[in-house]
Amino acid sequence: MRVSMDIELQDAPGQLVHALKPISEFKGNLVSVVHHHEKRTPRGTIPVQVVFETESLSISPLIKKLEELGVGVIRVNEEKYLERGTVVLIGHIVHTDLEDTIDTIDKTGYAEVVELHLSMPSINKSSSASFKLDAVGKKELRDAISLLRSIANKKDLVLIEPIESEIL
Amino acid sequence: MKRIKASIIGFGSVGQGVARVLLRKKEELSSMGLDIAVVAVADSKTAVIDQQGVDLAMVLERKASEGIVGDEHITGHDIIRDIEHDLVIETTPTNIDTGGVGLQNMLTAFNKKRHVVTSNKGPLALKYRELAALAERSGCAFRFEATVGGAMPLINLIKDTLAGNDVISIEGIFNGTCNYILTRMMEEHATYELMLAEAQELGIAEKDPIYDVEGIDAACKLVILANAIFGMDATYKDVHVTGISRITPEALMLAETDGYVIKLIGEVSKNRIQVAPRLVPIGHPLAVGGTLNVASLQTDLAGPVIVVGRGAGSIETASAILSDIVSVYKD
Structure with a gap:
């Protein structure tokens, strides 16, 4: 399936790699990453949109992992059929x-x-x-x-x- | 000037077209250094022979008025065997079950070391390997552009113009009759039976349409491509064939709603040969209408190449035969 995800990063060096690493460990194949470095959320974080494809049927372990790492997961959209x-x-x-x-x-x-x-x-x-x-x-x-x-x-x-x- | 003695064996629509084209293009052929003298013409009943060159205009007239070509009662096969000449233009009707007289004509021509240019699919769809091998052993040219897609250049396009390319697959419309019927069913929202009747009235479909509408004609052409282009050893029994007689106007309308037309598509590649009605996106290069034929080639170097042309007709088919004749003698 194809997953698109809106996440929020702390404004600090190395945060993007920090957030993408679990996706790659999850065997997600990245399709696109849009990093809105110039934008800030009201919480002072940087919004990032990530799209990836995966063969896993559930992505909740990935979301849990990201949240443990302090990456905010705001929206998840799963598209089963491509x-x-x-x-x-x-x-x-x-x-x-x-x-x-x-x-x-x-x-x-x-x-x-x-x-x-x-x-x-x-x-x-x-x-x-x-x-x-x-x-x-x-x-x-x-x-x-x-x-x-x-x-x-x-x-x-x-x-x-x-x-x-x-x-x- | 090279003087070439030729025979026209078979004097139906295609044979007559060849005669007309040879008359019409006499000067052009001269300017290429070719003087083609037809020394014998045979139809299924009669023949005319003249070592000085038959008067083609007179033969055409006699065929039109009396239904015969001359007074000699010898067969085309006898002419090929006994009359001294260089080139056999074989335009007898296709017989897909046995190869018909065409097969014997071609075998004898090669045994007598005469070149063959033909529009007859039957012998090629059944015995391509045997014929090609015999032609090669005899040092004879064997040309058959007219058997696939009529005037639409395909075999010579691949062998000459696209020389060096590997052809990965060919898909297209190889039967103008089916294309006409499907196009009209879509335009008129009419049944298959009705549009077949219209095609028959216009002379686009035969009285016995099975050969066209059940996809057999298209299958024969694919077999010729499979053998001549892909080096396979196929006969038309190897082709998976579905015709168009079960297509409904409702199916065409449903397809149209989804952005498709339905076409009888022939497809050949190294691992499959099949003819079946397929969905073609509206606006796709293969979605040509009327009686047109089209072929889309996938090649390794040139990428996709698409040709569209008239797949049948007396003069159109003769055009392919003429280009074969010229290419045999040009060098």
């Missing part, structure tokens, strides 16, 4: 157990169906649906789509995937 993809399905989507199709993706733990638009023109005709999938990364998005591919195969649905360069 990639989004669209696919279109055609066929008897509802009658081939739509719930099962969605569940198979949701149960992976790395991807979810977050949007579904369904069009059913008439009872005897094929339905069409667009699925939006969120996944924790590019590889997982590919895995989720290939999982859908095998479901579509089994249920005789046509799966329309994005072109390669769209996923890359």
Whole structure:
């Protein structure tokens, strides 16, 4: 997941390294650090925005560690899913157990169906649906789509995937 | 001036296009030092032979008025075997199950040490290795730009202009009929059946459209690319193919809402060959409309290179054949 965090540092030399070290020990991969050295909070501290990616499922041990070191953690925003993809399905989507199709993706733990638009023109005709999938990364998005591919195969649905360069 | 004796074997739309183009470009060819004398023309029933050079304008006229090219009742294969000439322009129809007469024509041409320029996909999709090896052993040129993407330059682009580059993958639209049907379904919010009927009425789709709409034609072209560009030994049975006949107008509209068009995309790289309807972002270079073909190459040095062009048509396909002929004799 991707974590963005607002922290506050004491105005003293070496404080930034002091605050970033626990993140790296936590195996966080830093994406960006914005250090507002010219700004001061009403508490006289310096605000810093840090964004990093991590494979850990919980960051509370990291927050605890930072607070022990005297680094104020003001705001934390976790974004579990970094990639989004669209696919279109055609066929008897509802009658081939739509719930099962969605569940198979949701149960992976790395991807979810977050949007579904369904069009059913008439009872005897094929339905069409667009699925939006969120996944924790590019590889997982590919895995989720290939999982859908095998479901579509089994249920005789046509799966329309994005072109390669769209996923890359 | 180099005098080249050629035969045109197969006188349907493409063969006639070649005849027209040779007439129209006579001066340009002369200025390149090439005098192409067609000494024999054969269609499926008749033939005309003249060692001094057949009058192509007359043959075209006779084909139009009587449906035949001449009075001789010998086959194209006999011409290739028995009539002395240098170059066989093989434009018989594609047969994907056996390779058809085209396969025999090409094998005999190489055995007789004649160069072959062709638009016929069948023999290449089935027996590429065998043909290429025989051509090489016989010291003959074997050119087939017209088999993939019609007038859109692809094989010669890679082999000549992009020489030295490794091609990592090629993806694109290789069938104008499918592109037309999908484009029109999207424009009109109409069903596949309706737009197929329209395409048939306009002569864009055949009466029996299976070969195009089920992706077989595109698959053959990918196989030719897989063999000729990626050095694979594939036949069209190795291609994973899904056609467009199950695409609904609702699917196209849902895709459009999300910023996509649906196109029949062929894709070839070292580890996969497949044809399937895919989502292409609106505005992406592969999202071309109408009957156009397009190919996007990923190369190691030049990066991405994209070509767009007409994938079919009598004169358009003859253009690719002419450029092959010129490149055989230019040096």
